[in-house]
Amino acid sequence: MFENMKLVYMAIPLSCLVASVVAGIFGRKIGRAGAHTITILAVAIAFALSLVVYVDVLEGNKFNGSVYTWMVSGGVPFEIGFLIDELSATMMAVVSFVSLMVHVYTIGYMHDDPGYQRFFSYISLFTFSMLMLVMSNNFLQLFFGWEAVGLMSYLLIGFWFDRESAIAASLKAFLVNRVGDLGFLLGIAAVVALFGSLDYSVVFAGAPGAASKSFSFLGGEMTWITAICLLLFIGAMGKSAQVPLHVWLPDSMEGPTPISALIHAATMVTAGIFMVARMSPLYELSETALSVVMVIGAITAFFMALIGLVQHDIKRVVAYSTLSQLGYMMVALGASAYAAGIFHLVTHAFFKALLFLAAGSVIIALHHQQDMRAMGGLRKPMPITYLTAVIGTLALVGFPGFAGFFSKDAIIEAVHLSELPGSGFAFIAVTAGVFVTAFYSFRLLFLTFHGRPRMDQETRRHVKESPWVVWVPLVLLAIPSILAGAWYFEPMLFGNFFGESLKVLPEHDTLAKLAAKHPEATGVALLWDVIVHGFVSPPTWLFLAGSVLAWVFYIEKPELPEKIVKRFGVIHGVLMNKYGFDEAYNVVFARGTREVGGALWKFGDATLIDGWLVNGTARIVGWVSSAVRHIQTGYVYHYAFAMIIGLFLLLTLFLKP
């Protein structure tokens, strides 16, 4: 379509960067309208060009090349470059689409915020960072994007910088991510040490040959590939908020809602999923690493969903849902069903962005009220928000036919077919997770939109549907939340959609086994087959049970939850305290390091070095000189005597044979 596709690739992230810089630096000059016009225009360009690239890639035109040489050191070139294939093209389209929706939505949501231009500048830069991350053809640029999205989330979570809770959350997010980044950086260092290159293609090509290289570790043997995969996965645990590095994500709700949607749907948290999928040629060579990915994912998927049951803040419920869904994606990756993981990433991006923006729509309608206990009955005054939220919820819980159904079902089936250690546990966790997901999702829906309105009279009288800039993105996101699953189900899972970009060894190929279950059907027949099958499969019963239970609890007998909480106070307490991660980290890390630092400073620097060594030396010099002072009597013959003795000593020393 275009003569020089490389320019198109470059234009995609750069348009966002330019818009961000303009909106950031000249925000006051160009005004609010100027800022949102230029950034939305830029993201729209990025989205349009991403579609062009997407179509182009599906026609078979891939690209892998350098843009410029960042530096050369020790014979290793460090490049900035693009790898455009099915995986990156899909990610680019999803990222730029969700970002575009969020940009438009922001006009309404941030309408009367004094930091309007700054916000647009940030979200454009965020989009730029994420695009650079997914388009990278090497580990260096991957790390650039990796850290840049971390920076942007820091700035956006702390956007309202005069709120203590927001700036504390942003610092926490950055530091927890940095813990993951340390692992990631060491993983990159190991890659360079082992392969002498940062280039994906070189590393992937060399990986099978290096698979048997190992080193001794804690008394055992570990292959380098396993070490690299585990180190990189620590990074993914930070970005994609897997237990135990998940603590930053719920707190990130302190940021404005559009950014929650962007972080949770398309950018940042999906970076870890994307990275593991991108590194599939490495992960395939380490069953240990795959098992770890699967088990960590399963723990996150189930236990984080449980916390979602007890949250009162509407955004926090959705946040814990994100954590849980990221766990599902990780489980898929661990089961070598990379395509299913990315498939769920795509569908999740649509319906999670939708749910967040719908929650945001409710929040602004209620004048920044986020507590669901002060909501209720909103389906009448806010029909569009309600309807789209229902669609998002059905997609999330996996109602047969909706987007999430196809992707989540594929994950559950794939993990069932996996033979790696831990797959049994993972299967139970993700299956049970379906019930919990349904329960908290419908709880949210019922508490917010159904039942008796619980807000005060004043708010209740004025509550109305949000303006079009808010609901149009909702509608545009609702469409793929219904259709994306059916659209991508066959090509992505069974149709080799991702081509060479994902690598699966035959013995791990759970999706191939899954395909064997539907031997005959293709096209609509296949979808029909899957949907019908879905209605009689255990996950669907679990989801129905969860929704019915939520209905009983929050519509039929609203007094019931109260009683249950009293009855199971301990469990409720554990969940309310989020298993105590925050407290433990606070004591051990936040306070621990400060105390160690203080002790080192007081003892090491002040007492030991300055007190004893420096000032001690000064004191000794003082004593010695006061002692020596007595020698200086002023009598010439004393000096002459000393000089003779000195001369004599020197002569003996030098004339010694």
Added chain:
Amino acid sequence: MESNLLSLLIWTPIVGGIVVLAAGGETRAPLARKLSLAFSIIALLLSLPLYNGFDKTTAAMQFEERFPWISTFNVFYHLGIDGISLVLILLTAFLTVIVVIAGWQVIQDKVAQYMAAFLIMEGLMIGVFSSLDAILFYVFWEGMLIPMFLIIGIWGGPNRIYATIKFFLYTLLGSLLMLVAFIYLYQQSGSFSLADYYDLPIGKNTQIMLFFAFLAAFAVKVPMVPVHTWLPDAHVEAPTGGSVILAAIMLKMGGYGFLRFSLPILPDASHILAGFMITLSLIAIVYIALVALVQDDMKKLIAYSSIAHMGFVTLGFFVFSAQGIEGGIVQMISHGFISGALFLCVGVLYDRMHSRLISSYGGVANTMPVFAAFMMLFAMANAGLPGTSGFVGEFLVILAAFKINAWYAVLAGTTLIFGAAYTLWMYKRVIFGVIANTEVKTLTDVNNREILFLTLLAGMVLLIGVWPFPILDLVHASVEQLVAQSAVSKIEIVTGAIR
């Protein structure tokens, strides 16, 4: 190639300083300022032909000048630069201009003397980076301390005398041992020329003793743990400009010394003691970072952060690979810009509120949004964010250290967490939050002069972060030769000839 460019570069600012002293009395401060700016810009312009005419393909010394100075002792006025010197000279010339601009309104007392001190110091520092004769080097090395003492002692804070004396004693002790080493090398080679030292065979034990003599001088300057405690005191008392030059350039003297003297002259001792040096570097990175975390004085915090960042320089040098050494060099340059910028940021706040304590601030972003944006950039650079210069050196050093021993990389890598923790925690308490008090409420945002120097520094930090290629390109040849030099043993040649 015949050239006297280096001499011009050294003596223009020194003569300029004298002119400023002569021309600008107490009453003529504006003239002194303008003259100083003119001279510092001339020096910066003079460094450009140095950059243009520099041949990147060779490790040989360039722009050499050599005249007999003290014939009796074979001392020469011998100048010349390689890539490593060049990048440091460019840094010096650039930052002196910044410091002059930064002191424009802030210094109202003895303006001519203040400006002259910086100009003279610039000349002497460039002299250090371009001396190829040990005595000449020593003269510049000690000479540059005098203006710095004056800057801290005259324009410094209330506890300046203690700080100056501590600084003086620390550095003097180290320098004297270095002089002893020079005299020993002179006895052995009959020359003070560095080139002769490079070829001089030296026995193992002698090398180790000489190494410690040099270490005493260089470790104090870097500064390495445990001889670092002068730095926080000196920074706290120094005026902003003094802190900038101290952190940005004077600390680099130590790093430069390792590359110019320890590694090539004493390759065997360097290898034998590498473990020791790496241990000290890692202690600096981890221990000092923890200490930085609990500082309640912004300048002290940045001073401790400097020590931790300089730990990467020495760590990189003593892994003996091109990546490590180049990483160390980039880290020196980058730290020059970042620490300079951070001290200037503290200066901007101090000029308005006369407090360096973190607890005096809070919510500055509300009243100084432009300043907050600049400081955010520099804070992130200090935390080693990719895209800023702070990342490049640390990244290379971690890559290089990983190849030697993965645990070195793990320990060094903790800077990712601690560096971010102490920098951003300070940033949060100073810049974010609600307006803490009435003084913060009346703060005015940065003026055009402040925007000018912050923009210049921000530009450099981003440029190096996005495209470090040019700096590395300048030093490649020199570093390759250095790696080769430090890999060849000098003990073999001696074989029993030592006493």
